[in-house]
Amino acid sequence: MMKSEKVARWAHWQERIVVVLLFVSALVSVITTLAIAISLGVEAIGFFREVPLIRFLTEREWTPLFAIKKFGILPLVCGTFLVAGIAMIIAIPFGIFIATYLAEYASERTRRLLKPVIEVLAGIPSVLYGYFALLFVTPLLQKFIPSLSGFNALSPGIVLAFMVLPTIASLSEDIIYAVPQSIREASLALGATKLQTVFRAVLPAAASGIIAACLLGFSRAIGETMLVTIAAGQQPNLTLNPLEPVQTMTAYIVQVSLGDVPHGSLEYQTIFAVGLSLFLITLVFNLIGLFLRERFIRTFQRLG
Amino acid sequence: MEIATAKVELTAAAQRRKREIWVERLFLVFAWVTLIITISVLLTILGKLFADGLTRIDLQFLTSFPSRKPEMAGIFSAWVGTFYTMALTAAIALPLGVGAAIYLEEFASRNWFTRLVELNISNLAGIPAIIYGLLGLQVFVRWFKMGESVLAGACTLAIMSLPVIIVASREALRAVPNSIREAALALGATKWQTVRDHVLPLAIPGILTGTILALSRAIGEAAPLVTIGALTFVAFLPKSPFDPFTVLPIQAYNWVSRPQPEFHYNAAAALIVLLALLLLMNSTAIYLRNRYQQRWRI
Numbered sequence: 001m002m003k004s005e006k007v008a009r010w011a012h013w014q015e016r017i018v019v020v021l022l023f024v025s026a027l028v029s030v031i032t033t034l035a036i037a038i039s040l041g042v043e044a045i046g047f048f049r050e051v052p053l054i055r056f057l058t059e060r061e062w063t064p065l066f067a068i069k070k071f072g073i074l075p076l077v078c079g080t081f082l083v084a085g086i087a088m089i090i091a092i093p094f095g096i097f098i099a100t101y102l103a104e105y106a107s108e109r110t111r112r113l114l115k116p117v118i119e120v121l122a123g124i125p126s127v128l129y130g131y132f133a134l135l136f137v138t139p140l141l142q143k144f145i146p147s148l149s150g151f152n153a154l155s156p157g158i159v160l161a162f163m164v165l166p167t168i169a170s171l172s173e174d175i176i177y178a179v180p181q182s183i184r185e186a187s188l189a190l191g192a193t194k195l196q197t198v199f200r201a202v203l204p205a206a207a208s209g210i211i212a213a214c215l216l217g218f219s220r221a222i223g224e225t226m227l228v229t230i231a232a233g234q235q236p237n238l239t240l241n242p243l244e245p246v247q248t249m250t251a252y253i254v255q256v257s258l259g260d261v262p263h264g265s266l267e268y269q270t271i272f273a274v275g276l277s278l279f280l281i282t283l284v285f286n287l288i289g290l291f292l293r294e295r296f297i298r299t300f301q302r303l304g
Numbered sequence: 305m306e307i308a309t310a311k312v313e314l315t316a317a318a319q320r321r322k323r324e325i326w327v328e329r330l331f332l333v334f335a336w337v338t339l340i341i342t343i344s345v346l347l348t349i350l351g352k353l354f355a356d357g358l359t360r361i362d363l364q365f366l367t368s369f370p371s372r373k374p375e376m377a378g379i380f381s382a383w384v385g386t387f388y389t390m391a392l393t394a395a396i397a398l399p400l401g402v403g404a405a406i407y408l409e410e411f412a413s414r415n416w417f418t419r420l421v422e423l424n425i426s427n428l429a430g431i432p433a434i435i436y437g438l439l440g441l442q443v444f445v446r447w448f449k450m451g452e453s454v455l456a457g458a459c460t461l462a463i464m465s466l467p468v469i470i471v472a473s474r475e476a477l478r479a480v481p482n483s484i485r486e487a488a489l490a491l492g493a494t495k496w497q498t499v500r501d502h503v504l505p506l507a508i509p510g511i512l513t514g515t516i517l518a519l520s521r522a523i524g525e526a527a528p529l530v531t532i533g534a535l536t537f538v539a540f541l542p543k544s545p546f547d548p549f550t551v552l553p554i555q556a557y558n559w560v561s562r563p564q565p566e567f568h569y570n571a572a573a574a575l576i577v578l579l580a581l582l583l584l585m586n587s588t589a590i591y592l593r594n595r596y597q598q599r600w601r602i
Contacts, residue, residue: 011494018496019411025403026412029425029470032463036435039442094338101335114339121346123582125524127553128575131560132349135356135568162345193321195328216430223432225527226553230560250434250527257437257531263446271531275438279431286430290423 040279043272050266056273062236062247064270065256071270073277075236079153079246080278083228084221086157086242087164091221092214094161095168099210102169103176104198115170122166130230133159138231151233151245159231160221168217175209175293176202180300209296215289219282225250249278353579357572365573369539370555374566379574381538382555385454386581388542389551390523392458393465398515400462401469402504405511408470409477410499429467436464437531445532452533455545460528465518472514476507509596516589520582526553552578 048056051071059072098118102111138155142148148155179202187201188194203210233245234255247255253271261267368378404421412418440460450456480503488498529551536558538550552574559571 011497015494015496019407022403022407022411025400026407026421028400028463029404029421029428029466032428032439032466033424035443036431036439039439039447040435043442094342097331097335097338098342101332101339105332105335117346118342121342123520123524123586124349125526125553125575125578125582127524127526127556127560128349128353128579131556131568131571131575132352134560136348136352162342165342193324195324195331219430220432223434225432225434226525226557230557250432253434253438254527254530257441257533258536272438272442275435279435282430282432282435283427286427289430290426 036279040272040276043269044276047266047269047273050269051273060238062252064267065259069266073249073274075238076247076249076252076274077277077281078238078240079232079236080222080248080250082153082240082242082246083157083160083232083248084218084224086154087160087221088214088218090158090161091165091168091217095165095172095213095217096210098165098169099172099176099213100198100203103173104202115173118169119166121162122170124163126163126224126226127230129159129163130156130227133227133231145243148243149233149245151231151235152243153232153246154242156228156231157242160224160227163224163227164217164221167220168213171213171216172206172210175213175296176206178209178300179205205300206296208292208299212289212292212296215285215292219285219289222285223250223278223282225254229254249274253278353572353575356569357574357576360569360573361576365570366577370537370558374564374570377559377567377570379552379555379577381541382550382552382574383577383581384541385534385538385549386523386551386578388454388549389457389461389529390519392454392545393461393522394515394519396458397462397465397469397518401466401515402473402511404466404470405473405477406499406504409474410503411495425467425470429471432527433464433525434527434531436460437528439463440528440532451546452535452548453546454542454549456532457529457534457549457551458545460532461522461525464525464528465515465522468518468521469511469515472518473507473511476510476514477503479510480506509592513589513593516585516592520585520589523551524553524578524582526551526557529554530557552581 056071056073058074059070060074061070061072062075063070102114106114133156137159138148138150138152141155145154183201183205184197187197192201228248229251232248232251234247234251235245236247236252237244239246252274256267256271364376365378366383367380368376369380370382371377408418408421437460440456440463444450444456444459445452448456450459484502484506485498488502489495493501534554535548535550536554538548540547542549556571556574556578559567559574562568
């Protein structure tokens with residue numbers, strides 16, 4: 001009797017310790033978010049003490065590593081959005097076409113065969129995409145556009161499209177596939193054709209989820225680093241011309257990280273100020289995307 | 305008169321239908337064209353890579369340190385660094401990720417805290433890799449004084465892979481049918497005993513599959529390690545977790561960004577080795593999934 005009581009007590013204590021340990025591991029994710037906010041924030045505050053926020057947001061030049069220092073983030077933001085924008089012009093229609101085809105038209109066999117092939121694109125390391133953009137796509141484009149410089153926004157933009165395509169296509173396909181069958185049946189029962197059903201019933205029902213997939217893809221494009229560092233160049237350039245070299249926010253962080261900028265200097269702090277801006281931009285896109293996806297799921301839970 | 309109108313309407317309907325069939329065909333053609341373009345891009349990337357780099361891979365390349373002369377350079381320190389980093393990352397990320405998944409799936413009651421953690425994990429999965437690099441630079445390299453070491457790199461990559469591991473592990477745990485839990489609990493096992501002895505063993509293949517996929521994404525990513533200060537020219541092997549290091553994607557990046565084409569071939573060769581490693585990891589994951597995937601009959 002005593003012994004079994006001991007065993008039970010030990011099991012009880014073990015249980016408590018384990019639950020605490022498991023709880024702590026779940027807490028790590030929350031701590032991570034806090035740590036990101038604090039570690040970016042601390043250095044960024046140091047930066048904004050030296051450089052007022054208004055200069056950071058309104059100056060039109062970014063030259064923190066030069067003798068005459070200018071701290072306008074606009075050229076970096078512009079470069080980032082230019083490359084990501086080019087990528088989305090290709091990736092959104094491609095992604096939606098592929099997703100609609102796979103979810104609504106392809107046979108189950110084709111779908112199972114093609115979806116993993118497209119997802120392979122997401123598994124390719126970004127340095128390889130950069131290699132491909134710099135040494136294959138840029139020389140190829142230069143044959144048609146002689147004024148294209150060796151580093152430019154166009155070539156990494158095009159390659160980036162195929163890098164984020166799996167995100168958009170795969171998430172959209174999941175969403176379209178998840179639209180309840182009753183919606184298709186209702187539409188067909190009313191005499192609509194397959195095409196009408198797909199484009200006027202299914203896709204509108206899936207719209208919020210598809211927009212969410214595009215936003216998540218866009219946020220991934222904005223945060224992509226090695227590809228744009230390799231192929232877009234290292235010149236902060238306030239331009240919308242895709243033929244010129246540009247520097248993205250991520251490429252600037254890499255440039256400073258590779259050089260030997262002393263810890264604690266203003267140049268060192270700039271990468272945290274840029275990182276914080278990047279973090280906030282992607283955060284907004286991610287949260288809108290997550291909200292829309294949640295809404296899609298909730299709408300159809302009621303119907304389903 | 306009525307018949308005539310009906311006929312006109314009928315032909316109008318038939319024309320509409322005809323037009324629609326064309327629109328549908330056009331859509332299907334577009335869909336196939338985009339699919340073919342996408343797959344050809346994939347094949348072109350691989351073709352270009354192998355054409356440039358395959359002949360460069362030999363024993364000398366795998367066992368030499370980087371060098372200023374491209375024909376003498378190799379990826380010894382890079383692939384050893386990659387393996388080292390990967391092992392350490394797995395050792396840190398796996399227990400934390402599985403622990404978090406078990407807590408959320410088996411122990412936590414659904415309240416504002418678990419909802420917060422879930423939202424937080426979804427959001428963390430969308431944060432750019434380079435931001436994790438800045439986090440690692442500030443927290444692990446500076447505050448914890450790990451320096452620009454393998455350990456700091458592994459901690460950074462582990463934190464970055466956690467969301468994926470947690471999501472995959474939760475799915476694996478959820479796939480274990482409730483009857484297993486009920487049977488164990490009915491026999492007097494405590495909750496933790498049930499999870500440890502019955503639920504977790506059944507979920508392990510799924511957990512491993514997800515973890516391997518998360519790790520294979522992490523080791524292909526150069527950005528966070530560049531940010532924490534992994535070196536691009538390392539002529540020695542790391543002896544302890546506190547030594548400086550380099551990894552394959554960083555070595556490849558270094559070679560791509562040089563002007564001489566000979567270095568580009570080296571970069572291609574290093575990327576082929578990296579791809580081979582990723583392929584190995586992914587096929588292991590797929591093998592595990594197919595081999596141990598349980599079909600429950602309840």
